[in-house]
Amino acid sequence: MEKYKNLQIGILALQGDYECHKKQLNLLGVKNSYVKLPEHLKKIDGLIIPGGESTAIIKLIDRFDLRDAIVKFSQTKPIWGTCAGMILLSKEIEDNQAEVQPLQLLDIDIARTAYGRQVFSFETQLILDLNGSQTECPATFIRAPRIKRVGEKVKILASYNDDAVLVEKDNIMASSFHTELENNTKLLEYFLDNFLVDKVNI
Amino acid sequence: MIDYSNKEYKVKVGLAEMLKGGVIMDVINPEQAKIAEDAGASAVMALERVPSDIRSQGGVARMSDPDMIEGIKNIVTIPVMAKCRIGHISEARILESLEVDFIDESEVLTPADEVYHINKWNYKVPFVCGCRNLGEALRRISEGAAMIRTKGEAGTGDVSHAVKHLREINSIMKSLTIMTDEELFGVAKNFQVPIDLVRGVAKTGKLPVPNFAAGGVATPADAALCMELGAEAVFVGSGIFKSDNPSQRAKAIVAATTHWQDYKIVADASRGLGEAMKGIQASDIPDEELLQTR
Numbered sequence A: 001m002e003k004y005k006n007l008q009i010g011i012l013a014l015q016g017d018y019e020c021h022k023k024q025l026n027l028l029g030v031k032n033s034y035v036k037l038p039e040h041l042k043k044i045d046g047l048i049i050p051g052g053e054s055t056a057i058i059k060l061i062d063r064f065d066l067r068d069a070i071v072k073f074s075q076t077k078p079i080w081g082t083c084a085g086m087i088l089l090s091k092e093i094e095d096n097q098a099e100v101q102p103l104q105l106l107d108i109d110i111a112r113t114a115y116g117r118q119v120f121s122f123e124t125q126l127i128l129d130l131n132g133s134q135t136e137c138p139a140t141f142i143r144a145p146r147i148k149r150v151g152e153k154v155k156i157l158a159s160y161n162d163d164a165v166l167v168e169k170d171n172i173m174a175s176s177f178h179t180e181l182e183n184n185t186k187l188l189e190y191f192l193d194n195f196l197v198d199k200v201n202i
Numbered sequence B: 001m002i003d004y005s006n007k008e009y010k011v012k013v014g015l016a017e018m019l020k021g022g023v024i025m026d027v028i029n030p031e032q033a034k035i036a037e038d039a040g041a042s043a044v045m046a047l048e049r050v051p052s053d054i055r056s057q058g059g060v061a062r063m064s065d066p067d068m069i070e071g072i073k074n075i076v077t078i079p080v081m082a083k084c085r086i087g088h089i090s091e092a093r094i095l096e097s098l099e100v101d102f103i104d105e106s107e108v109l110t111p112a113d114e115v116y117h118i119n120k121w122n123y124k125v126p127f128v129c130g131c132r133n134l135g136e137a138l139r140r141i142s143e144g145a146a147m148i149r150t151k152g153e154a155g156t157g158d159v160s161h162a163v164k165h166l167r168e169i170n171s172i173m174k175s176l177t178i179m180t181d182e183e184l185f186g187v188a189k190n191f192q193v194p195i196d197l198v199r200g201v202a203k204t205g206k207l208p209v210p211n212f213a214a215g216g217v218a219t220p221a222d223a224a225l226c227m228e229l230g231a232e233a234v235f236v237g238s239g240i241f242k243s244d245n246p247s248q249r250a251k252a253i254v255a256a257t258t259h260w261q262d263y264k265i266v267a268d269a270s271r272g273l274g275e276a277m278k279g280i281q282a283s284d285i286p287d288e289e290l291l292q293t294r
Helices: A018-027 A054-063 A067-074 A084-089 A186-201 B007-018 B030-039 B051-057 B066-075 B089-097 B134-142 B160-176 B181-191 B195-204 B220-228 B246-258 B263-270
Strands: A008-012 A031-035 A046-049 A079-082 A092-094 A108-111 A122-130 A133-141 A146-150 A155-160 A163-169 A172-175 B023-027 B043-046 B080-085 B102-106 B127-131 B147-151 B211-214 B234-236
Touching (some): A018 A186, A046 A186, A054 B246, A084 A172, A122 A186, A122 B007, B127 B134, B181 B195, B220 B234, B246 B263
Parallel strands (some): A008 A031, A092 A108, B127 B147, B211 B234
Antiparallel strands (some): A122 A133, A122 A155
8 A cells, every 4th residue: 555655564473373463564555574683673763573483482582682672662652562472562461470571661450361371262243433434343362362451541442341451552563363364454544554654654 | 154254163273273383292290280380381181101111011092081181280270181092982071071272193102993083073172183184174163173294204303204194195185286176176086085175285285283293203404304394382392301401492492483484583592401211213214113103
């Protein structure tokens, strides 16, 4: 798409479904690249942290010196985390037996795998509140994390039952579900339009 | 006709997607599971004996004790997989009731049914199955498998058979992409699988579910080689806990799988790991003792 032609999006590709995000970006004709080391953050305008295993991803972030680099990146550029990506962005992880330290870039607390193990994973239709319009979108919850506390200034864009499942604040967006397993790019477009297009094209 | 786009199936394949780019490690107790998680494993496979012990000790290899599986589930946050015997419907149902995240219907255990595999469509839990060639992969997928592991010879520490089978599958998939419809019907007939599955592979040049590598991976370089040959993640069985320094080797194999195209990192990961598992050359094993042909 013409409006995305100046964008370069990075996908954190240490472990997880980074390829699915790449496919979605390709569908929209957005240039993209994988981020595996700090220097890969230099040429990108925004970062997607994919689904995967949060414990494995956090261990690899620390092993390859990405923690400070991503925190610094977030001070000027947007990040969207999905599922494991949301766990990484959170402030606190409940019942943190793997003793991993999240990046603490978004004022939410998380309980992991709180909808149950894989036999309880599910797909549903969600209503997303995107720029004031109600948008229906298929959403897949896979061993999904649950948001247990939403910080005061954090905006809720979608809920499932009584839980917030899509939230944003400043330049950070997080979803506890996956949209990248389908060809539906509505949420990706929202991220690009609201967090990136205007800023990069100015 | 089987509907591969149904919601439940998509949710199963979805978990396989989440495991890509990672290392799934065989563990036989909670302590090993913790070492695997700390090293950055994306999942663990709970089993009673690693393949190299099954090979050397012989006897019938079965599903693990539920207590042992529960013990592992309670100690790690990453997904826990467990193996059932080929065709053993009841072991699979037991594992499903234990809420393991993936069941491996595995040739490493002694097959329970010499004819039939499990009808995996009947379960909420996803299954992974081994294959040596495209026909086997598509038969397992038509039975409902949500992930395929292209297998080498388990418990050998010799990666050559995994390499051989990854190469073969890739090459056949590539040839499908240029075939005419008549030829694809012929392939479906030979493979004994639905034509739709064959057409899907012909269109994309890939399997419709994630394809991981397994069997004989013992070093960081072995893991990188599997990724190089198109595997989307790596299973490591005996290679880690039968080596000198499991924790360090596990970390090294994880690093090499993530950074498989960055050979400076793979080189660094390969330094000072001590002895790898001793292993046996897969070509020295008599045909009747091969696990892969089960």
